[in-house]
Amino acid sequence: MAMRNAYIDQFPKEARVIRAILWSSFLALTIGGTLGLIQGLHRTNVLRFIPSQDYYTVLTAHGVLLVITFTIFFLVGIFTWAVTTSLDRGVKDIRFTWGWYAIMMIGTLLVGVSILGGVVDQIPMNADVLYTFYSPFQAHPAFYVGFVLFVVGTWLAGFDWFRTWWAWKKDNPDERIPLPTFMALTTMLFWYLSSIGVAISILAFLLPWSLGIIDSVNPLLTRTLFWFFGHPVVYFWLMPAYMLWYTMLPKLSGGKLFSDPLARVVFVLFLILSTPVGIHHQYLDPGIAEGFKFIAMTNTMFLLLPSLLTAFTVVASMEHGARQRGGKGYLSWLKALPWRDPAFTGMALAGLMFAAGGFSGMINAGLSINYLVHNSWWVVGHFHLTVGTAAALTFMAASYWFIPQLTGKEIWNRSLGLVQVVLWFIGMTFMSNAMHRAGLFGMPRRTAEPQYQGFDFEPAVGTVAEIDAQVALGAALLTLSVYLFITNMVLTTIGGSTSDAIPDNTYAGTLSGPEDAPVIIDNLKLWTSIAVVLVIIAYSLPLASIIDAGGLFGPGIDPWKPSVVADPSLVLESVRGVMP
């Protein structure tokens, strides 16, 4: 009998932690996905069982669970795999690894319970503040503490990988950093840099404010600090997907990665450019001069470069794989790809949708045309293609390869896995396309109702009813896809039997290896310094002018606790009371 050499055989202790981490991620996906269905059916008026004012509690939980919990737990799990596999050594101390996972879990629970307080009267908390928690909305302090703990957990996770790398470097002083580790480390560097923004926003302002230590904050300042972190977090979700496209997809295609040097260049560009772009989320904000917005726009446009390079490398690597499998012709090589493999097909479809999401992202980045789509349903359509497909579908697809590696068991039903990833693609096509179109004629994001009282939306093509129907249908298919995924994962883990046929734990080789890249590419200190300089250029003057105009703690801004909800007619009375 051949010796099996799966991840669980190489690193049994690490495999246990990663399993726990991935299960946390999958649980967040299942709950968050279910909440997405509730929203999709409610806002399109297809099926309603919550009052519209509770929609925002559901929306907050959907956002936080999917874009923070699901994605980042998956990231820390997969980066732990990447670092240990590519350095071929375990983490320094497994207790430390369990420790940062526990901190992230405690953070998640605090945030989750405080959000749940929005609909459960027995919990005297409220955090109906959405995932952006813009002040002067004030959440319960537990929400802010939980958020900080979660981020601190990721910082420690990064430290875990760095010290594993430092130890490896001592033993291998002349070797290039293996590509998966290079990707994990560069990603963590921009994460450290950018999460300083949200840490300052919470620790210096929002948390002391929610505890009554300070009585006012500057809403524009905390908002700007949020987006200092809020755009890099987008790349934080995306980098594990990129890593999988570079290191797994070529292998699953049957070939090799086209270019290791350019993969490194791409990650260096993300390290440099991810953070000094956050103001592109604030193109419509007062109090920020046009010139600062222009700098953010220019940096954002250059961020297209690493994604365009990735598109090339991924397609070229897939073509190489297909030709290794006997594919011929200009396009008929596509038929030679392993389309029956859910891991391959899911990742390939995710990459295809990401291209579409990239195009709508170029519109968003356009400083002037952004005015047409800002905060419209278009934006929701956009990020369901990026985080909601490029990241989410890649993660689910990759799980069909990783879970056998981590458990030593075969996937319970691979055909069902194939159905699942294709269903996601179909559901997202309906939902995202309809949302994009709706945004073009002005339907807003983040609202519980499909229509307003005093006017009707006028689509240039089609009808509002048809758009709503597509969103509801898409949401239903996507949720079904999540349930099929989780069923497959549960039955694999508890029902499947250990198999000796699990493939070896390896990642893709390269056609052009690291020896083709100049050594300076691996100089992380240099790239980090450049990233810091660019952040200083992009942010020092805007932050100084925001503080100068509005004060560090704002001009006496009263907190607004979303829990205290009155009847709207009473509110209108009070409005008349304050009007002169």
Place this chain on the structure above:
Amino acid sequence: MNIHTYEKTWLAVSMVLIVGFIATVTYGAVGPGIAMIDDDGGSIDPDTINDDERFNDPGVTHVGENEYEAAVVAQAWTYTPSEITVPANSTVTFYVTSRDVTHSFTVAGTNVNTMVVPGQISEMTVEFDEPGEYGILCNEYCGAYHHTMEGKLNVVPQDEFDLTELSTDASDEAQLGNQTTINTTVSNDMNYDLETTATLEIGDQQSLEQDVTVPAHGSETVEFAVDTTDLGTGDHDWTVTVDGHEESDTLTVTNATEGGDGDA
């Protein structure tokens, strides 16, 4: 560094695309002059909105030939004023601020769109070429009834537009034989004097006219003296009309002996 020829070509095309995007946005800013929301509006303490010259009586003001200013206060979950009317072929500068949380001021289906952050004033200049009706909505989550926050923007033909408003001060009842007055204050928010005629119609018999000149951004009160003897006892509906704007109510004339017991 070893880069494949195809990849070099792709890299070059990508750079052309990126530089092209930046160039088009730059052209839009310096050519057609598409201006962004910036820090021109300044900052404001939300507690002082009621004392602020611009926001204590929000609404539309005429400032130049075809130029107007519109001050709007946003708060959960309404805009003041909730209905805004401006003329076609005009340039309108909006000043919007928030009394509480972050809102947006968004004219649905157009690029008239700004965030409204408490402590800040959003300033945005818009050209309205054609008459039309638009919905205004808040596209930033602002609390449990966020979805109810809306307003209306009417762009009317220039000849149907004015900034004239009436308010009337009149007694509800008068004794037969006494004189009573109906005082109508005509305000004019255009930046030129308004020369017009105010008309009072009361009962079936009386129709009074008075010429009035209302100064720019000012108001003038027109006093109509009503002779109750001509009207006789009973309820008399009246209407004051100025340039199509109307104010109406009812005057009850009672017998002197009834001592003002109204309908008795």
